[in-house]
Amino acid sequence: MSQRMIVLSTFLLAASTAALVAATAQAQVIGPEMEPVVAALVGKGQGPLDGCTLASVRIERDHIVVKCACAGVEHTIELLHLDRAPAGGVRTAKFALAAPATATVPVPPTLLEALRVRVASGEGPFAWTGSRSATAEPIFPQAPSRPGEIRARTPAEAELAAEYERGFKMFVERRHPEALTHFLAMAKRAPEYSGVLGMVVANLAPTQPTSARVQELVAAAAAAPTDPLLQFVAGVAAHYSGHYRAPTREEKVRLYKIALEHLERARPAYDFEPRLFIYLAISSYRLGKQADAELFIDKAINLDHQDADAFYCRAEVLQFKSPKQAITDIDQYLELTKDTASTISASKKRRVQQMRAHLEARIRGAAAPQELWDPVHVDRSTGANMVEWIRDPKRFGTLVAGLGASLGAILIGVLVFRARKRRGTPTE
Amino acid sequence: MSEWTISPPWLEAAQLGVAALLLVAAFVCLPVALAGAWAEFRDDRPAARGLLGALVLGGLIRFVLAPHRLAMVFIGYRVTRDALELLPIAQYGAGAGAFYHAWFAVLPHDHASIMWVNAVCGWLALPLVATFAARVAGDRRVGAVAAVLAAATPMFVRNDTSEANLVPCLLWLFGGLTLFQSTLATGRRTPLLAAVPLLALAIVSRPELLVIAPALVVCLALVRPAVRPPWRDTACWAAAAVTALLVLPHALHVVRAFQSMRGLGNLPGVATSPVVQLVLSVVDRNALLSPTLFPVAFLGLALCALVLGVRGGARRPALVLLAMALAAFLPYFLDADEGNIARVHAPAGLFVALLASVGLVALWDRVTNRIVRGALVVVVVSSLLPSAVRLWAPTNEQAEEELIRDAHAALPQRFVLVRMQWPDKDRGRGGHTQVHFPDYLFRSGGKHGQLLAVSEWLEQPETSEAAYFFFGFRCYAAFRAESIPAPSGEDLHPLCARMRDEFTLTPVIEQTAQNHGDVWLRYYGDAPTLKVGLYKIGPLR
Numbered sequence: 001m002s003q004r005m006i007v008l009s010t011f012l013l014a015a016s017t018a019a020l021v022a023a024t025a026q027a028q029v030i031g032p033e034m035e036p037v038v039a040a041l042v043g044k045g046q047g048p049l050d051g052c053t054l055a056s057v058r059i060e061r062d063h064i065v066v067k068c069a070c071a072g073v074e075h076t077i078e079l080l081h082l083d084r085a086p087a088g089g090v091r092t093a094k095f096a097l098a099a100p101a102t103a104t105v106p107v108p109p110t111l112l113e114a115l116r117v118r119v120a121s122g123e124g125p126f127a128w129t130g131s132r133s134a135t136a137e138p139i140f141p142q143a144p145s146r147p148g149e150i151r152a153r154t155p156a157e158a159e160l161a162a163e164y165e166r167g168f169k170m171f172v173e174r175r176h177p178e179a180l181t182h183f184l185a186m187a188k189r190a191p192e193y194s195g196v197l198g199m200v201v202a203n204l205a206p207t208q209p210t211s212a213r214v215q216e217l218v219a220a221a222a223a224a225p226t227d228p229l230l231q232f233v234a235g236v237a238a239h240y241s242g243h244y245r246a247p248t249r250e251e252k253v254r255l256y257k258i259a260l261e262h263l264e265r266a267r268p269a270y271d272f273e274p275r276l277f278i279y280l281a282i283s284s285y286r287l288g289k290q291a292d293a294e295l296f297i298d299k300a301i302n303l304d305h306q307d308a309d310a311f312y313c314r315a316e317v318l319q320f321k322s323p324k325q326a327i328t329d330i331d332q333y334l335e336l337t338k339d340t341a342s343t344i345s346a347s348k349k350r351r352v353q354q355m356r357a358h359l360e361a362r363i364r365g366a367a368a369p370q371e372l373w374d375p376v377h378v379d380r381s382t383g384a385n386m387v388e389w390i391r392d393p394k395r396f397g398t399l400v401a402g403l404g405a406s407l408g409a410i411l412i413g414v415l416v417f418r419a420r421k422r423r424g425t426p427t428e
Numbered sequence: 429m430s431e432w433t434i435s436p437p438w439l440e441a442a443q444l445g446v447a448a449l450l451l452v453a454a455f456v457c458l459p460v461a462l463a464g465a466w467a468e469f470r471d472d473r474p475a476a477r478g479l480l481g482a483l484v485l486g487g488l489i490r491f492v493l494a495p496h497r498l499a500m501v502f503i504g505y506r507v508t509r510d511a512l513e514l515l516p517i518a519q520y521g522a523g524a525g526a527f528y529h530a531w532f533a534v535l536p537h538d539h540a541s542i543m544w545v546n547a548v549c550g551w552l553a554l555p556l557v558a559t560f561a562a563r564v565a566g567d568r569r570v571g572a573v574a575a576v577l578a579a580a581t582p583m584f585v586r587n588d589t590s591e592a593n594l595v596p597c598l599l600w601l602f603g604g605l606t607l608f609q610s611t612l613a614t615g616r617r618t619p620l621l622a623a624v625p626l627l628a629l630a631i632v633s634r635p636e637l638l639v640i641a642p643a644l645v646v647c648l649a650l651v652r653p654a655v656r657p658p659w660r661d662t663a664c665w666a667a668a669a670v671t672a673l674l675v676l677p678h679a680l681h682v683v684r685a686f687q688s689m690r691g692l693g694n695l696p697g698v699a700t701s702p703v704v705q706l707v708l709s710v711v712d713r714n715a716l717l718s719p720t721l722f723p724v725a726f727l728g729l730a731l732c733a734l735v736l737g738v739r740g741g742a743r744r745p746a747l748v749l750l751a752m753a754l755a756a757f758l759p760y761f762l763d764a765d766e767g768n769i770a771r772v773h774a775p776a777g778l779f780v781a782l783l784a785s786v787g788l789v790a791l792w793d794r795v796t797n798r799i800v801r802g803a804l805v806v807v808v809v810s811s812l813l814p815s816a817v818r819l820w821a822p823t824n825e826q827a828e829e830e831l832i833r834d835a836h837a838a839l840p841q842r843f844v845l846v847r848m849q850w851p852d853k854d855r856g857r858g859g860h861t862q863v864h865f866p867d868y869l870f871r872s873g874g875k876h877g878q879l880l881a882v883s884e885w886l887e888q889p890e891t892s893e894a895a896y897f898f899f900g901f902r903c904y905a906a907f908r909a910e911s912i913p914a915p916s917g918e919d920l921h922p923l924c925a926r927m928r929d930e931f932t933l934t935p936v937i938e939q940t941a942q943n944h945g946d947v948w949l950r951y952y953g954d955a956p957t958l959k960v961g962l963y964k965i966g967p968l969r
Contacts, residue, residue, distance in 0.1 A: 040878065047888025082515070085437060093513045117850060121879040124871035390444055391514045396526070397533020400448060404455025411456055 028081040028128035041122035050114035092120040102361040179203040197273045208244040209237040228269035235262030259283040274303040293317045308336035316373040330356045442677040447526035453625035460622045461603035465555035478572025486579030496543040499590035506864040508539040519685035523633030524593035546595040550588025556602035561782045563609045565738045574785040582816040587774045600630040615655035632678040636759040643755035709761035715773035720818040725811035726784040733787035753779035767949040823947040828901040835962040846885040847898040861907040882923040895965040905951040919953030932966030
């Protein structure tokens with residue numbers, strides 16, 4: 001009986017711990033269904049805040065940006081998830097309120113407090129959404145320009161164009177695995193068909209390949225060392241795995257090296273493809289090879305002056321060496337993507353605009369350099385997630401009761417065991 | 429106290445981690461302490477019957493007879509909100525808040541839940557108080573009498589049936605003290621191991637327990653010679669070190685809170701001369717010297733205890749109990765006022781009641797005449813009555829609570845509720861009027877309310893949902909200093925007056941309520957009645 005109790009108690013203890021760990025591994029984002037709620041909680045359409053007018057409210061993926069106009073001065077306040085709260089900051093039950101890191105004009109404490117009260121009174125219906133994706137929404141590669149615009153001169157070209165259209169429809173409908181299979185088959189037969197390799201990349205990236213998937217592709221590439229498509233796919237998969245999934249800098253470096261190795265193998269066969277050079281450039285840059293990166297990215301731009309992603313990537317390559325040029329490249333990216341609403345979301349564009357704003361602040365000396373394009377995707381501070389987890393009374397109460405009961409059961413088991421042992425010991 | 433965070437996130441996380449750990453340990457340690465209480469009385473039938481009677485009486489009073497009421501003037505709503513949200517950690521510390529927070533896993537998100545949890549804690553503390561008293565006096569009859577007094581004294585019952593976060597602290601404190609007593613009496617280390625989490629949990633729940641708990645432990649060691657003197661016992665020093673380590677994050681938090689409150693002027697004992705404040709707290713703001721708050725007979729019996737001593741004539745246990753009462757009383761001089769002394773002096777009152785039980789048993793042994801014994805009982809029981817009347821006297825705050833419940837029932841599922849709340853500014857009379865409101869009630873249990881302060885509504889009175897105005901007693905409240913007489917008439921807050929004058933208000937609930945005046949705090953005018961209610965807000969007049 002006592003041994004069974006010890007086993008049961010240990011199981012309860014393990015189950016509680018497992019539940020705790022599982023619950024902590026999520027970043028918190030704002031789901032699209034929260035948009036009307038956000039408008040209500042900041043009081044859009046309501047009166048002034050501490051004498052200031054609510055100028056605008058903008059939802060980013062994982063925070064809200066509120067701008068207030070106060071006697072000709074604009075103040076920006078961000079509503080962050082609590083696990084991103086700065087020390088000593090202002091909080092409600094669900095938000096931390098803070099001025100952005102790039103703010104140059106301090107926010108009046110009375111305005112901050114007035115907004116806090118308003119948010120606190122209206123945040124009831126709001127809920128953060130747990131997301132397993134990384135700290136910021138990935139910026140997936142843009143789909144190449146549609147070859148339907150290219151006149152098909154032969155029946156074979158017409159057939160390829162129709163096949164491309166079918167695949168493009170899958171891409172637009174976000175059926176990426178299906179579209180990837182489709183375009184891989186197409187690239188095997190006609191790699192030089194305009195945009196095919198680009199569509200392979202455009203559908204591979206959103207799958208955010210895991211390390212295990214990369215291993216499979218690398219193994220397939222090793223089994224067919226002369227197949228440029230397999231080398232290309234392995235290289236791109238490794239690149240995106242490093243970008244989206246790698247939990248440490250070291251893992252990123254390992255995956256970018258794999259990417260570089262396989263993309264170099266595909267280069268002789270695919271030297272017409274701008275995407276190849278984009279990935280060569282970025283993988284090189286992230287491995288610290290600045291000169292190689294600049295050469296590769298310029299080649300990519302030369303191959304396609306209308307490829308918005310090439311400019312975006314050159315901004316990354318030049319962000320520290322020449323931030324002004326990087327800003328120019330971002331402007332070019334935004335210009336080239338302004339009419340592509342079906343494939344580039346508003347939130348992606350906003351993130352790019354934030355990058356631009358950060359670069360400007362860096363030029364002014366108002367912001368410290370930080371990695372914007374390729375942050376390490378760690379679990380957001382286990383300590384902070386733990387605190388947020390504990391704030392749910394159900395979880396906290398269950399944890400305490402579960403662990404307490406387990407501890408009690410273990411001790412009772414030990415006492416019963418010892419009592420039985422004493423009774424069982426023969427007296428002289 | 430403002431809504432600003434007191435401690436940085438790392439310190440809050442440390443406090444919460446410690447609190448969670450200690451709550452888990454309390455699952456085991458508290459039953460061990462209660463088992464010790466059972467073991468103390470099981471061989472003494474008369475005393476055990478007395479204890480059982482105290483438990484039945486205490487349970488009847490706390491769970492059936494005594495109405496559960498908020499004790500703090502509107503601050504109870506904030507205490508509940510803090511316990512629900514857990515962060516930022518209030519100035520008291522993380523322990524009690526985390527305890528209530530855990531209970532909200534199964535109980536409704538309501539201050540009534542906290543009051544029920546406190547009633548259970550107060551009832552569970554009775555056998556521990558009895559054990560403690562019995563061991564200090566060396567007489568189980570003292571323990572049984574102490575349990576009866578603790579079960580029936582209105583001050584303790586009122587505390588136990590309120591939201592006062594001192595209540596679970598006393599449970600843990602007495603649990604820890606009785607376990608420490610076991611170690612002192614037997615030399616065994618296991619009880620000490622169980623005492624540490626309970627004492628630490630009590631300390632991290634209230635700032636003053638950082639001083640009171642160690643003082644009580646030291647006093648306890650002086651009652652009689654221990655099997656193993658604690659100051660020569662490495663285990664005791666190790667236990668003290670572990671406790672100190674556990675409560676360190678709380679201590680840092682308390683220091684920050686103290687500095688913040690001093691800056692806001694919320695600690696009158698610091699603003700004026702501490703010596704003057706100390707004297708005032710003993711002479712003037714002393715619940716134990718007020719017959720309408722604390723049974724006057726207990727003081728007489730306590731005096732008897734000091735003169736007559738315990739069985740055998742030893743006076744040291746009585747003197748130690750007196751020292752404990754002083755240790756539990758003095759730290760409150762910093763922020764004692766007429767609004768809180770009935771709560772904060774309850775721990776000191778409990779030690780005086782223990783002293784009184786020593787005196788009562790000593791007198792009982794010396795007085796054999798049945799009539800005199802009967803008169804003694806009558807005197808003690810009748811001295812309970814004035815405090816029962818005062819402590820449950822009707823107040824405007826209790827009427828507000830009832831109106832809030834009625835309003836909650838009357839509101840639809842989705843609504844906008846306008847009520848007095850920060851940033852509705854005080855009317856310039858010191859700025860200490862508490863206007864906390866139980867927003868959590870209106871955002872749970874099927875209600876999806878958007879709650880606005882009156883000033884926010886007046887700035888932009890538009891909404892897509894039906895809007896209501898809670899015209900409660902806080903519209904008439906304005907804290908004033910002792911020297912300022914009550915304003916004549918209603919003394920309506922200008923913001924509430926604007927709501928009444930500028931908008932068409934259709935009554936959903938309307939009452940002309942009796943103005944009970946300043947029962948605990950100086951808040952109200954002298955109008956005999958006040959109009960309150962819940963109103964649907966219509967168009968501008």
